[in-house]
Amino acid sequence: MAKPGTPLFLERGSYRQRRMMDAVKLIAILGAGLWMIPLLWPTAEPGTAQAVSLSQALLYVFGVWWFLIAIAYVLARNIRDMPEQSDETEAM
Amino acid sequence: MASLNVLVAVSLAYVFLLFCVAFAAERAGVQGRAGWLLRSPLVYTLSLSIYCTAWTFYGAVGYAARSGLEYVTIYLGPSLVIVGWWWILRRLVRIGRSYKVTSIADLISSRYGKSNGLAIVVTVMAVIGVTPYIALQLQSVTASLSIFIAAQHGSLAESGDAHAAGLWISVGLALFTVLFGTRNLNVNERQHGVVIAVAVEAVVKLIALLAVGVFVVWGIAGGVSETLARIDASSLGTWQMNGSRWAALTFVSAAAFLCLPRMFQVMIVENDDERYLQIASWAFPLYLMLMSLFVVPIAVIGLDLLPAGSNPDFFVLSLPLSQGQEGLAMLSFLGGFSSATSMVIVATLALSTMVSNHVVMPIFLYLRQGGATQSGDVRNVVILSRRLSVLAIIGFGYIYYRASGGSGALAAIGLISFAGVAQFLPAMLGGIFWRGATRAGAFVGLGVGFSVWVFTMLLPSFGPGAALSVDTFANGLFGLGWLRPQALFGIPGLDPTVHAIFWSLLLNGVSFVLVSLMTFPQPLERLQGAQFVNVFDHSGQTRGWQASVAESEDLMIMAQRILGAREAQRLFQAEAQRQGRGDYLPEPTADFLQRLERELASSVGGATAHAMISQIVGGSAVSVQDLLAVADESAQMLEYSSQLEAKSRELSQTAAKLRHANAKLMQLSDQKDAFLSQISHELRTPMTSIRAFSEILRDTDGLGPLEKTKYANIIHVEAIRLTRLLDDLLDLSVLENGQVTLNQQSGSLVDVLDQAVATAEASEARSIAIKRRRLEETVTLHTDLDRLSQVFINLITNAQKYCGSDTPELQIVVQRAGDSILVDFIDNGSGIPVASREVMFEKFSRIGAEDAAGAGLGLAICREIMTRLGGNVNYLDGTGGTAFRVTVPGRQALAAQ
Numbered sequence: 001m002a003k004p005g006t007p008l009f010l011e012r013g014s015y016r017q018r019r020m021m022d023a024v025k026l027i028a029i030l031g032a033g034l035w036m037i038p039l040l041w042p043t044a045e046p047g048t049a050q051a052v053s054l055s056q057a058l059l060y061v062f063g064v065w066w067f068l069i070a071i072a073y074v075l076a077r078n079i080r081d082m083p084e085q086s087d088e089t090e091a092m
Numbered sequence: 093m094a095s096l097n098v099l100v101a102v103s104l105a106y107v108f109l110l111f112c113v114a115f116a117a118e119r120a121g122v123q124g125r126a127g128w129l130l131r132s133p134l135v136y137t138l139s140l141s142i143y144c145t146a147w148t149f150y151g152a153v154g155y156a157a158r159s160g161l162e163y164v165t166i167y168l169g170p171s172l173v174i175v176g177w178w179w180i181l182r183r184l185v186r187i188g189r190s191y192k193v194t195s196i197a198d199l200i201s202s203r204y205g206k207s208n209g210l211a212i213v214v215t216v217m218a219v220i221g222v223t224p225y226i227a228l229q230l231q232s233v234t235a236s237l238s239i240f241i242a243a244q245h246g247s248l249a250e251s252g253d254a255h256a257a258g259l260w261i262s263v264g265l266a267l268f269t270v271l272f273g274t275r276n277l278n279v280n281e282r283q284h285g286v287v288i289a290v291a292v293e294a295v296v297k298l299i300a301l302l303a304v305g306v307f308v309v310w311g312i313a314g315g316v317s318e319t320l321a322r323i324d325a326s327s328l329g330t331w332q333m334n335g336s337r338w339a340a341l342t343f344v345s346a347a348a349f350l351c352l353p354r355m356f357q358v359m360i361v362e363n364d365d366e367r368y369l370q371i372a373s374w375a376f377p378l379y380l381m382l383m384s385l386f387v388v389p390i391a392v393i394g395l396d397l398l399p400a401g402s403n404p405d406f407f408v409l410s411l412p413l414s415q416g417q418e419g420l421a422m423l424s425f426l427g428g429f430s431s432a433t434s435m436v437i438v439a440t441l442a443l444s445t446m447v448s449n450h451v452v453m454p455i456f457l458y459l460r461q462g463g464a465t466q467s468g469d470v471r472n473v474v475i476l477s478r479r480l481s482v483l484a485i486i487g488f489g490y491i492y493y494r495a496s497g498g499s500g501a502l503a504a505i506g507l508i509s510f511a512g513v514a515q516f517l518p519a520m521l522g523g524i525f526w527r528g529a530t531r532a533g534a535f536v537g538l539g540v541g542f543s544v545w546v547f548t549m550l551l552p553s554f555g556p557g558a559a560l561s562v563d564t565f566a567n568g569l570f571g572l573g574w575l576r577p578q579a580l581f582g583i584p585g586l587d588p589t590v591h592a593i594f595w596s597l598l599l600n601g602v603s604f605v606l607v608s609l610m611t612f613p614q615p616l617e618r619l620q621g622a623q624f625v626n627v628f629d630h631s632g633q634t635r636g637w638q639a640s641v642a643e644s645e646d647l648m649i650m651a652q653r654i655l656g657a658r659e660a661q662r663l664f665q666a667e668a669q670r671q672g673r674g675d676y677l678p679e680p681t682a683d684f685l686q687r688l689e690r691e692l693a694s695s696v697g698g699a700t701a702h703a704m705i706s707q708i709v710g711g712s713a714v715s716v717q718d719l720l721a722v723a724d725e726s727a728q729m730l731e732y733s734s735q736l737e738a739k740s741r742e743l744s745q746t747a748a749k750l751r752h753a754n755a756k757l758m759q760l761s762d763q764k765d766a767f768l769s770q771i772s773h774e775l776r777t778p779m780t781s782i783r784a785f786s787e788i789l790r791d792t793d794g795l796g797p798l799e800k801t802k803y804a805n806i807i808h809v810e811a812i813r814l815t816r817l818l819d820d821l822l823d824l825s826v827l828e829n830g831q832v833t834l835n836q837q838s839g840s841l842v843d844v845l846d847q848a849v850a851t852a853e854a855s856e857a858r859s860i861a862i863k864r865r866r867l868e869e870t871v872t873l874h875t876d877l878d879r880l881s882q883v884f885i886n887l888i889t890n891a892q893k894y895c896g897s898d899t900p901e902l903q904i905v906v907q908r909a910g911d912s913i914l915v916d917f918i919d920n921g922s923g924i925p926v927a928s929r930e931v932m933f934e935k936f937s938r939i940g941a942e943d944a945a946g947a948g949l950g951l952a953i954c955r956e957i958m959t960r961l962g963g964n965v966n967y968l969d970g971t972g973g974t975a976f977r978v979t980v981p982g983r984q985a986l987a988a989q
Contacts, residue, residue: 025178032172038331039335039338052330053329053331054331054388055320058323079370
């Protein structure tokens with residue numbers, strides 16, 4: 001519920017800012033999800049050939065890391081000039 | 093060996109350099125120079141890097157050599173926390189800055205009603221949890237030193253030498269911390285020397301680890317693809333992961349990142365600007381990623397090249413040594429040394445703040461009860477207690493290191509510490525997100541979590557038979573099978589670390605929530621809870637103190653003792669200025685007391701500051717009434733603004749009404765003027781002819797009888813016209829004033845119409861054919877029939893007079909519409925122009941000037957009469973001729989039936 005007195009809709013610039021903030025909120029969840037994917041991988045058991053090799057695992061984990069850093073960098077640049085505001089206002 | 097001496101010399105030079113840098117930064121900070129560097133997001137991010145201790149620097153490689161990729165979870169958790177800074181860190185930083193929080197113990201105690209008991213519990217838990225970690229740092233430095241020595245002498249050094257080295261390192265660290273870490277009493281003011289030294293060390297350890305990594309990948313293995321191939325070919329070559337460990341360690345590292353006292357210190361307490369978090373949100377994960385990038389290659393190559401049985405914890409050091417790269421090894425040693433020392437310095441600082449604010453100061457105040465107003469500088473006491481705490485904590489670490497004998501893998505000790513401090517998580521997160529969290533809940537949650545942690549993780553870590561008997565391991569505490577330290581509730585098979593983390597945090601969280609749900613918080617707790625949880629809504633002040641009893645002078649004396657004379661005077665003068673009291677002491681208003689408490693809190697912690705003020709103010713600071721008042725305040729604001737809104741709406745409505753009324757009045761005034769001029773004209777015309785003809789009759793001799801009769805007749809006609817006009821005016825004025833008395837009687841519409849038609853035909857010369865349907869007219873009415881008849885007569889004579897047709901014809905149609913009766917008078921004339929329709933019911937309005945006989949009052953009278961009768965008369969459009977509709981209200985009609 002929007003509080004009385006807060007606008008229900010925003011103009012384009014502020015709207016973009018809000019969506020950037022949404023992205024900031026979601027990126028950690030995305031990262032957690034990506035880093036929990038290795039739990040699904042087959043583990044090395046004697047006689048099975050399809051276990052993921054350590055180098056592949058390494059590349060995956062660090063790839064996700066780079067990816068998150070890049071997104072965080074882009075988002076941080078975009079919301080740098082963000083005006084001070086309450087996070088509980090729900091205007092769209 | 094020269095090399096060892098070189099190492100010692102380089103180390104000493106490095107330490108000397110750090111002292112110089114710290115000293116220079118301290119000087120610059122005091123003089124207000126170099127603020128761009130001292131307060132930059134870069135330095136903030138680098139200071140976060142104390143997360144990477146010697147455990148990271150040495151232990152990660154050892155960890156990787158033992159368990160493959162699992163080591164990386166320790167860095168994934170913090171990366172997620174800081175990338176998702178919006179969720180938790182932003183809130184923590186805002187709370188920390190708004191309420192001048194000095195440590196995690198201060199945060200938790202402030203949130204739960206400034207409870208010093210809670211602060212002591214958190215402090216003790218933190219000391220117990222972190223001491224092994226400090227010992228770990230000492231151990232890693234001495235061990236790395238002994239590896240150097242072993243490489244030179246071919247054998248391990250005497251353990252006495254290592255212990256001596258450990259002692260000297262401890263002394264050096266204590267000296268540094270005391271010198272640069274306890275200069276300011278105000279914890280929120282950065283300790284510039286320490287911060288810069290930590291930042292320099294962060295750079296050194298990163299460069300050192302990257303240098304070793306680059307050397308291993310390109311120097312030994314010969315490139316990236318070769319390295320990857322060697323990784324796959326090694327014994328670690330495939331993905332072997334216990335899923336529960338992967339998830340649990342990621343989680344516990346994230347929790348520890350938030351809860352570790354040293355992380356809290358650099359991340360929350362020393363944060364200057366919330367926007368630094370945005371920079372750190374990508375820069376710190378980058379740092380962590382770089383720190384862990386070369387860990388696996390170093391581990392794999394180390395396992396390959398070094399003799400079996402060498403300690404993988406020190407591959408970072410022994411690998412370059414074995415390759416004869418002494419310079420690189422030295423850099424690596426400095427990196428490890430940096431990691432260890434920066435962690436010890438900051439952790440000790442954070443802990444000493446907690447110990448002195450929450451343990452020493454309350455005891456000191458208690459011992460000198462009522463002495464808060466005594467003169468004398470308490471700052472010395474605070475600083476002294478902080479310095480002693482530093483020495484004590486480093487001493488504890490050293491004793492632990494000596495007692496544990498430097499055993500155990502680095503990673504295991506680090507994890508124990510992480511899980512210990514992670515027990516703060518439920519109380520902390522609950523405190524900042526959930527208003528229902530209570531002090532009792534926090535106490536119980538922390539107690540339960542900590543007990544379970546001690547029982548399942550800390551004590552078993554010493555090995556079976558050491559702290560817990562073998563029998564306890566096998567059969568449970570007191571022989572109770574469900575109390576086995578590594579299989580609680582009879583669920584075996586879990587990894588011991590996961591087991592401990594899972595059960596301690598689960599039981600911690602559950603008991604915290606349950607007790608919070610069942611207990612009722614005290615007023616101050618509720619107040620603080622609302623403030624912390626809603627920190628973004630109103631960073632306003634807590635109103636708390638009923639200050640009338642407080643003496644400004646006592647407050648001044650006390651503030652001087654904590655803040656120092658100059659600072660306190662500045663604060664009091666500013667407040668006096670604000671209150672407009674000039675050079676006098678300010679009134680101790682609730683506002684001022686609140687601000688003063690916050691200033692004090694930044695030096696001695698929230699609970700102690702609260703206690704000190706309450707010593708002077710006396711009694712409980714908050715009542716339920718105050719609490720409700722605070723809650724009401726915002727509600728009142730809302731209500732007030734909505735009232736204002738309503739009022740302004742009402743005002744604009746009233747203004748519109750007034751404008752309307754004004755316009756109407758203007759119109760009425762115009763009408764009155766028009767009426768007056770009209771009426772004088774109407775009266776003047778007959779009067780003029782009467783006067784003229786009567787003068788002729790009087791003055792002219794010799795008038796014939798025919799002429800006399802003619803003139804007298806004219807006078808007579810004009811007099812009649814005048815009388816009629818006056819009658820009409822009188823009639824209208826009576827009607828308009830509402831003084832008319834209606835003569836209610838019952839009768840048939842047919843009779844009324846008959847009478848009206850007869851009268852109209854008798855009075856006018858011109859005849860008109862009238863068409864009626866008498867059957868429809870048989871309606872019984874109960875109204876003033878004479879008046880209604882007057883209206884009908886008027887309409888019929890109008891038709892007779894003004895119908896322009898050659899064969900004039902009037903149709904009278906009666907119909908029912910709901911309860912009302914509609915009587916339409918429709919002639920076959922030319923109708924009335926649209927422009928005239930607006931005004932034809934006004935007084936003296938005449939359509940067309942050709943006939944001057946009427947005064948233009950007829951229709952006005954009709955309308956007035958019908959309004960009095962509760963009906964209406966209006967012009968009817970679209971009939972082809974002139975048509976009027978008389979609406980006789982149904983009440984009268986119905987009443988007659």
